[in-house]
Amino acid sequence: MAATIPLLQFVPTKTFQAKIHSNRLRPTKQRGTFGLSMVTCSSSNGREPDSVDGVKSVERLLEEKRRAELSARIASGEFTVEKTGYPSQLKNGLSKLGVPREILDFLFSWADAHDGSPKIPEAKGAIGAIQSEAFFIPLYELYLTYGGIYRLTFGPKSFLIVSDPSIAKHILRDNSKAYSKGILAEILEFVMGKGLIPADGEIWRVRRRAIVPALHQKYVAAMINLFGEATERLCQKLDAAASDGEDVEMESLFSRLTLDIIGKALFNYDFDSLTNDTGIVEAVYTVLREAEDRSVAPIPVWEIPIWKDISPRQRKVATALKLINTTLDDLIAICKRMVDEEELQFHEEYMNEQDPSILHFLLASGDDVSSKQLRDDLMTMLIAGHETSAAVLTWTFYLLSTEPSVMSKLQEEADSVLGDRCPTIEDVKKLKYATRVINESLRLYPQPPVLIRRSLEDDRLGDYSIKRNEDIFICIWNLHRSPKQWDDADKFKPERWPLDGPNPNETNQNFRYLPFGGGPRKCVGDMFATYETVVALAMLVRRFNFQMALGAPEVKMTTGATIHTTEGLKMTVTRRIKPPIVPTLEMPTFEVDTSVGASKGDSLVGKKGL
Numbered sequence: 001m002a003a004t005i006p007l008l009q010f011v012p013t014k015t016f017q018a019k020i021h022s023n024r025l026r027p028t029k030q031r032g033t034f035g036l037s038m039v040t041c042s043s044s045n046g047r048e049p050d051s052v053d054g055v056k057s058v059e060r061l062l063e064e065k066r067r068a069e070l071s072a073r074i075a076s077g078e079f080t081v082e083k084t085g086y087p088s089q090l091k092n093g094l095s096k097l098g099v100p101r102e103i104l105d106f107l108f109s110w111a112d113a114h115d116g117s118p119k120i121p122e123a124k125g126a127i128g129a130i131q132s133e134a135f136f137i138p139l140y141e142l143y144l145t146y147g148g149i150y151r152l153t154f155g156p157k158s159f160l161i162v163s164d165p166s167i168a169k170h171i172l173r174d175n176s177k178a179y180s181k182g183i184l185a186e187i188l189e190f191v192m193g194k195g196l197i198p199a200d201g202e203i204w205r206v207r208r209r210a211i212v213p214a215l216h217q218k219y220v221a222a223m224i225n226l227f228g229e230a231t232e233r234l235c236q237k238l239d240a241a242a243s244d245g246e247d248v249e250m251e252s253l254f255s256r257l258t259l260d261i262i263g264k265a266l267f268n269y270d271f272d273s274l275t276n277d278t279g280i281v282e283a284v285y286t287v288l289r290e291a292e293d294r295s296v297a298p299i300p301v302w303e304i305p306i307w308k309d310i311s312p313r314q315r316k317v318a319t320a321l322k323l324i325n326t327t328l329d330d331l332i333a334i335c336k337r338m339v340d341e342e343e344l345q346f347h348e349e350y351m352n353e354q355d356p357s358i359l360h361f362l363l364a365s366g367d368d369v370s371s372k373q374l375r376d377d378l379m380t381m382l383i384a385g386h387e388t389s390a391a392v393l394t395w396t397f398y399l400l401s402t403e404p405s406v407m408s409k410l411q412e413e414a415d416s417v418l419g420d421r422c423p424t425i426e427d428v429k430k431l432k433y434a435t436r437v438i439n440e441s442l443r444l445y446p447q448p449p450v451l452i453r454r455s456l457e458d459d460r461l462g463d464y465s466i467k468r469n470e471d472i473f474i475c476i477w478n479l480h481r482s483p484k485q486w487d488d489a490d491k492f493k494p495e496r497w498p499l500d501g502p503n504p505n506e507t508n509q510n511f512r513y514l515p516f517g518g519g520p521r522k523c524v525g526d527m528f529a530t531y532e533t534v535v536a537l538a539m540l541v542r543r544f545n546f547q548m549a550l551g552a553p554e555v556k557m558t559t560g561a562t563i564h565t566t567e568g569l570k571m572t573v574t575r576r577i578k579p580p581i582v583p584t585l586e587m588p589t590f591e592v593d594t595s596v597g598a599s600k601g602d603s604l605v606g607k608k609g610l
């Protein structure tokens, strides 16, 4: 099944850049991950020599021309299938299975006669002719032409692309029982098993009911300290880089930051990946990359039994998985012993102060589940809560590098709310602008950019009838960037979310904004992730200035489960000359740590004098 996804590796037009983002998004020829896409966003942060601008504007003109040509080709119907493809495909499929032609003719003529509904607009798969490889960019182009639902057909395979809020609401919330995770579950099975993300049906219901209570308010509040401590470790790394005048690659640092956080938060394990790159950390990355690569492989060779034994890569994956599983089994065993020795009084907001992890909560709650299922759930949350948050931070810092005025406002807020302290839950609630920056970053760079579903029964989507077994992509990228839904859709504008308004979510935005999905399968870690990214953002910007590094490679976008960069986010980090801090009554005093150099004030983080 994974082999179907690379078929989607088509298009992005170079011309798309001006449309999508004022910072010149541009496609690349590099391979995408998770079958999705790749574009580049050149990000020089205004530091390119002037002469380059002339070349860029010629390039831009050429790209606009190419884009106009693409639009004209779409409009001319070149990619449009005249007749609905589904019944004929189904008919052919059944015919190949041996169903007699006469019966099929009778059935399909009856169905046609009784199906008064219009046919879903269809784009056919000669799309490779457009010559490009990014995924959601052409999906966006086609959305502008075909509207909120259209079918994309590649040879024998077809997908419904949904970019309409009310249809998204129907699939995700109103009729969610009629949809499964489809392809996604198939791709992720080897690593997540029957964990919460791929699981469907009864297993999902039972596991969701067990896991959601673990992320209660008291737990999330306790995590704020963990976010602060982990970010402080990152600050120390950046401080050293600032002293040495070395540029830093922020994407990999964010990936490590969030891995360290999620390891502690889930099973009280310190990956310490900010300083350590071997063993279990390497194993986690091996497995993650494999999951992404499988989704774009043309042939699912890993399903050939002998391949597992002879392919060095597959052997490495198997070894990595074994190490992770053994580590998780050990952690589960250790935690079980702790719970057995504990004087347990389990209640709704139960939390063990020494080990506030989700694993501890689950075991203490008497969660009656096999170690394998527990492992699947932990692995699922490890992946779900790691790359997503890292990607949010990466793209937020990229966006900030393009809008210095937003950065200044953010720093002002961080200075006045946090001073030199490690954030508390009350602080985080006051970091309203930082929260809006994260909300807006998630609008422009949704992680993941598409949600995958498969229909389990016939249904109606808007004006259209669909049959069971349709593979569906709910294109959050399109929803979040639709000019129908947003003013200045491509502009990074945290101000679009009023500071005194509610936190934007799928409900109050009527499903045009879905950073954490919606309906029963909505992310269980939304609050956790929001606080995590707000804490990291505020702590980093109060202490450092960030600029795209001089001569850094263009920031190019490639999508896996989340949107990655292709060559990292290389930045120059400098310590801020700090403004005076005006103490407030709530603010504790601090001991001065004179052991640290130029940013002495910042080294006080977490050292409360009172």
Ligand code: HEM
Binding pocket: 196, 197, 208, 380, 381, 384, 385, 386, 388, 389, 392, 446, 447, 448, 451, 452, 514, 515, 516, 517, 518, 520, 521, 522, 523, 524, 525, 526, 528, 529, 530
């Ligand atoms: C900024 C960070 C995050 C983003 C953008 C994000 C986004 C999402 C989205 C869009 C979904 C819905 C998927 C779908 O409907 O197909 C989802 C599901 C999920 N997320 Fe997150 N997530 C984030 C962080 C986390 C964290 C930190 C955790 C765990 C602590 C987590 C655990 C999960 C789980 C378990 C599901 C599956 C829920 C279910 O199917 O019942 N996520 N996430």
